[in-house]
Amino acid sequence: MARGPRFWLRWSWRDLRTRWPLVVAIGLLLAGGIGLAAGLASMRDWRIGSNDASFGALRVHDLRVEAEEGAYAPAGALERAASRIAGADGIAAATERLISPTQIDASAAGRTVITPGQIIGVETEPAREVDGVEVSGPSVDSIAIRDGRGLPARGDEPVGVLDPQYADENGIEAPARIRVAGGGTVAVSGLGNSPETFIVIGPGGSFSSEADFGTVFVPLAAAQRLTGRRDQVNDLAIALEPGADPERIAARLERRIGRELPGFAMSVTTTADIDGRRILYDDADNDQQLFDVFAFLILAGAAFGAFNLISRTVEAQRREIGIGMALGVERRRLAVRPLLLGLQIAIVGVALGVLVGMAVNAWLRGLLIDQLPLPFVDSDVRWGRFAARAAIGFAIPLLAAGWPVWRGLRVTPIEAIRVGFRTARGGGLAPLLARLPLPGGSLAQMPSRNVMRAPRRTLLTVLASAAVISVAVSMSGMLDSFRATVDRNDAEELRMAPDRLAVNLAGFMPADAPELRGLDDPAVAERTAGRLALPATLRSPGGEEIEVVVETAPAGTPIWSPRASAGSPPRGPREILIAASAATDLDVEPGGRLTLIHPERIGRDRFRTAATPVTVSGTHADPFRFPAFMSAAGAATLGLDGWINAIDLVPPRGVDEDAAKRALLTRPGVATIESASALGDALEQGLDEFAAVIRVVVAIAIVLVLLIAFNATAISSDERAREYATMFAYGVPVRTVLRMAVIESLIIGLLATAAGIGLGLLILSWVINVSLEEVLPELGIVGSLSFGTLVLAAIAGAGAMALAPLLTVRRLRRMDVPSTLRVVE
Amino acid sequence: MPRPDRDGSEPLIDLRGVSRHYEIGGGTVKALDEVDLRVHPGEFVVILGASGSGKTTLLNVIGALDTPTAGSLLIGGREITGASRRELFALRRHEIGFIFQSFNLFPGLTALENVQFGADVAARPDPRAAARDVLERVGLGDRAPHFPHELSGGEQQRVAIARALAAGNPIVLADEPTGELDFATGVQILELLHDVTHTAGTAVLVVTHNREIARVADRIVELSSGGIVADEPNVPAAMSDLRW
Known part of the structure; x- marks a missing residue:
């Protein structure tokens, strides 16, 4: 040896x-x-x-001075305030901006593009190059130019750089010309974006899709002219020297601005915000x-x-x-x-x-x-x-x-x-089934008995397939859950008027402002109703905070109004209706008390941040966490009684959405117009891109299940060769033997599918309740598994398993029965 | 066309000049060479021969598991050389039952279900009752719910015999049925096969290399180098006279 x-x-x-x-x-x-x-x-x-x-x-930026909606400061005032704080030498660079919501019309021959967006007016510096990429615009929160040219270092011409994602989605190439709210025109010289616009965030922190929300960077002076805010700014971006303490500088800056610019409601935020x-x-x-x-x-x-x-x-x-x-x-x-x-x-x-x-x-x-x-x-x-x-x-x-x-x-x-050690060594769990009165003869019983005969092997095959199927189920389930969430949001938002448009005004206006009168024109709108919508924060007694967009009930003909799924709609001036997910996160129930931190108007273009105790009247049915609603009387709490900054509008019969948007675009006071379901549409579009990734992973998972199934079947077929040969000797046709193998495989596939769905649900639950809850708490994703996903799991599991034995048909047909019968092992 | 024998009865198995040659390594192996053999219902025939004499090939050809390269084979008066694959499968279902040296029971089925398999495949009416009946006949009525691994070797082979008999087919082919059994058990198995032959009128062909087994046969056919060298009737010896 x-x-x-x-x-x-x-x-x-x-x-x-x-x-x-x-x-x-x-x-x-x-x-x-x-x-x-x-x-x-x-x-x-x-x-x-x-x-x-x-x-x-x-x-x-390390720090940002961010004005509340409707608050503006004279150009240069914010930079001056920053330069006067104690420890100003910790500030490496600061640059003022004017950020204003707008409506973008980028329509051209054969293309209609009318969407909400924002103009960001920036101070410009000479362009520099980083790793072959032109970096243009301000010294802080600079703009990386992907295509075309950046902003000119000097000048106040309305030459702009457009967000490349928006441009790509809408088929816009630089150079191009776009129109913005108020009738101004911007010559787009290039495509590029800056750190805050890598991810498209709409007004009030809401999500928008790349196709439906455009950002255009223009020189500060041009932005001031386009928005009618001459010599005004509402934002300051600051880069700190290495080692400077952001918190201390932020606190000093807040105090300084409060002293120098009373009535300029703002907050100082950091990179983390x-x-x-x-x-x-x-x-x-x-x-x-x-x-x-x-x-x-x-x-x-x-x-x-x-x-x-x-x-x-x-x-x-x-x-x-x-x-x-x-x-x-x-x-x-x-x-x-x-x-x-x-x-x-x-x-x-x-x-x-x-x-x-x-x-x-x-x-x-x-x-x-x-x-x-x-x-x-x-x-x-x-x-x-x-x-x-x-x-x-x-x-x-x-x-x-x-x-x-x-x-x-x-x-x-x-x-x-x-001899026969392997075949005769035991019946596994088959005796358990022998006591069950299963229908059919010996041939019909054989597949289920074989499954039970080798429980360890069956379990391993089931576990292998189930692990892979669970990946397909949970990934596909994520799509289902997003879609279910969007559907639920659509169902709520479009409940009363499916073609409702939400018009955001250029700022706060009296409800009876002369520039709004034209919107009542039957050629523009069949019905309108004004309301307030402004970002705010809800704080629980325990100190937990979440960001919300507070809307007041419409003044005028109701086109849409929130409904309570628990509790009741808000009635008093200090009642608020919040999302069920918000109630959970704030640990509050209808009747509970919260603090609403909100901008409060104290004069023309002057706001301060106020904290008002409110009572939760109930929770609404929208799955998103950020919408919160107050009654019309709530406007007084916000210091905006009789004022509005948004209008719900139903276009006249026969006028489609694009035509209605075009008609509204040039109206004075109108900033943006979008469908009431825009947020859902944005998510839906984002999902389509995510779906491509998921489809590939699911496809790989299905291939793996097929491989597992094929390998298991091929080896089973080898092990069972003598049994098959015995059946052939007794005249059992190949198709019957094959059918039995398919049924046996199908049983294993069904077990794997059930286990895969169960495991997939656990993963999906973790993804929604833990992972997404951290990243996207605003969305309140609703867990859902569609029929399509279940079918996919069944195809991946039961289908692949059941089909695998068919791959052995050639081997069965060519089996040398006499030799196989005599070969002992 | 079937040829009646001199006594007027038609043979159940009729081989005429059957050959089975294999081409291996550029040469020809004559596993069977122009074999003539007729077997009648109720005959207990032992095919005797040394290893490599062609006895298993003969059994495979009769069982329609292998096809002759020359000659013709009639089963139940029907020519089967040249029959389609489907016809051969049907022939095995309705004319033939097999018993193997290593039993080849289905480990996932009980003794009764293994026997029922034979009846199911042959599409016998009430296969469950038929299986129970045959299992009683082989003396294993009380072992019906047991799985193969719970049975002794002799019991397993008796179940295999019962499975072949449960089909109710006129021919039973047994390949070294006592090869894995001890002497006493082997004798029991032979007794069983002997009884079946004479009570049910089944033609039983047993292949073996053991001359002692041949003593229980009605007829002994001896093969050597693929040809029949002796084909003689035999007065069956009493089982108690057998010596292993």
Whole structure:
């Protein structure tokens, strides 16, 4: 028995030659798991790296003085105030801005584009270049130019830079001309964005889609002319010197501005308050958690599958191991051959896994560059993470081979050699089923008995498939949940008037202001109703705060009014109706007390921030967290009795949305016009892009399930060869044998589907209640699993499993029945 | 056309000049060479021969598991050489029952269900009752709910015989049915097959290399190098006279 390693290697090589399809198939299964896990593992690093590079290169502000809606300061006043605080030497740069909502008409021949947007007037500096990208505009919160030219260093011409995402979505190329509210025109010289507009955030912090909300950067003086705010600003962006204390400077700045500009309601925010930045960073972390879960599940699926299949293959060698034991071969030598099989699979799995991983990496990098709204993308391959996944993938088949070898070597030689050892060794859990009065004859009973016969194998196959199916279910379920949320929002917003338009005014106006009279014209609107809508904060007695947009009930013909799903609508001046998710987050119930922190008008263009105790009258049915409603009497609480800044409008019959928007665009006082369902539409559009990623992952998951199913079936078919041959000897047709194999596989597939759906629901629940709750708490996502997702899971699980035996039909037809009947093992 | 024998009865199995040659490694192996054999209902025939004599090939050809390269084969008076795959499957369902050396029971089915399988496949009316009846006949009525791994080797082979008989087919082919059994159990199995042959009128062909087994047969056919070298009637010995 003193054979050297060459003997075992030669034998193993022969094994490989006879078994290479199986080795490749299991290797592919592992490769899919390793590749996807490795590819997904780099996402966070890429995104954080890209975020750092982009925010850094454009010198994102450390502090920002942000005026409340309707508040303005004389140009230069904010910069002066900042320069006078104690410790002003901690300020490296400061730049004033004028940010104003507007309506953009970018229509051209064959294209109608009329959407809400914002004009950002900025001080301009000479352009510089960072990593081959032109950086233009102000010294803080600069603009990265993607196409065309940036803003001129000097001048006050209405030359602008347009958000590239908005331009791409609407087919706009630079140079172009766009019209803005009030009738002004901007010559778009280039496309570019700045740190605050990487993620499109609409007025009041609401979400908008890239197609439906445009940002145009223009020189400050041009913005002042376009918006009728000559020599006024409402924003100051500040970059601090390294080591400066932002909190201390912010506090001093707030006090200084309060003293120098009384009535200028504002807040000083930090980098951390930039919604888009928070989303980009939090999203990267939370998405990575999600990707890690998915990667783990896919790798677990591959591991279970590989373990199951290798175990079964090694068990098939058990008789040979027994013969070796009987001949006195040392156990460690007997272990070499099956372990070499594991090694072969490990090598194939990792080699192919590297290729799959590279492909997944390339795909994800392309997707990032395409989808991430960042001017600087860091997508270098993270070899460390890649290697870690590959190492796990390498270890799995070795462990998977080790376990059955260990078990095999514990059997006595006589047991291992015994004829029929494998087939007659036990009925597993089949006796349990034997006591159930199942219908049909012996042939009908056989598939379910076979499932129960080897419960450990069945369980491993079910777990492998279920892990992968759960990825498909949870990812698809995320789409379902977003869609269900949007549908519920649409159902609520469009409840009373499906074609309702929301018109945001250029500022606060008396409800009977002369410039609004024209909106009552029957040619413009069938019905109108004015209201207030302004951003505010709700604070619970425990100190928890959430941002909301408070709307007052319409004054005039009601086109839309909120309804309470719990409690009652607001009636008194200090009652508020909030979202159920807001009530949960603030830990308050109808009748409970909150503090509303809101701008309060104290004079023309003068506001202060006020804190008013309010009572929660009830909760509304909108799933989004930020809408909050007060009665018409609530306007007095906000210091805006008799004033409005938004109008609900129903276009005349026969006038479509675009025509209505065009007619309203030139009306004085009108800033933006959008459908009442714009927010839902924006989310829907965002989902379509997300859906592309999900579809690819789901497709990979289905391929993995197919591989698991095919491998399991191929090995089952080998193990059952003698049973099939016996059936053929008794004249059972191939189609009947095949049908039995399909039914057996289908039962396993159904079990895997049920387990996959259950596990997928758990993951979905975690995603919605933990992960998304952190990143997008404003949305109040409603958990949902559509019929389509269940069908997808059934196709991926039961369908793939049931189809797999059909791939063995050729082998069954060509079976050498006499030889198979005589071959003992 | 079937040929009646001199006594006027028609053979159930009729091989005429049947050959089965294999091309292996550039040479031709004559597993069967121009074999003529006729077996009648109620005959208990033992095919005897050394390893490689062609006895298993003969059994496979008769069982329609293998096709002759020359000659013709009639089962129940019907020519089956050249029959389609579908016809061969149907023939096995309705004319033949198999017993194997290593039993080949279905481990997921109970003894009764394994026997019922034979009746199910042959589409016998009330297969459950037929299976129970045959299982009683082989003396395993009390073992009906047991799974194969709960039975001894002899019991497993008796279940296999019951499965072949439950089909109710006129021919039973047994390939080394006592090969894995001890002497006493082997004798029990032979007794059983012997009884079946004479009570049910079934033609039973048993392939073996064991001359002692051949002593229980009505007729002994001896094969060597793919040809029949002896085909003699035999006065069956009493089971108690057998020596392993």
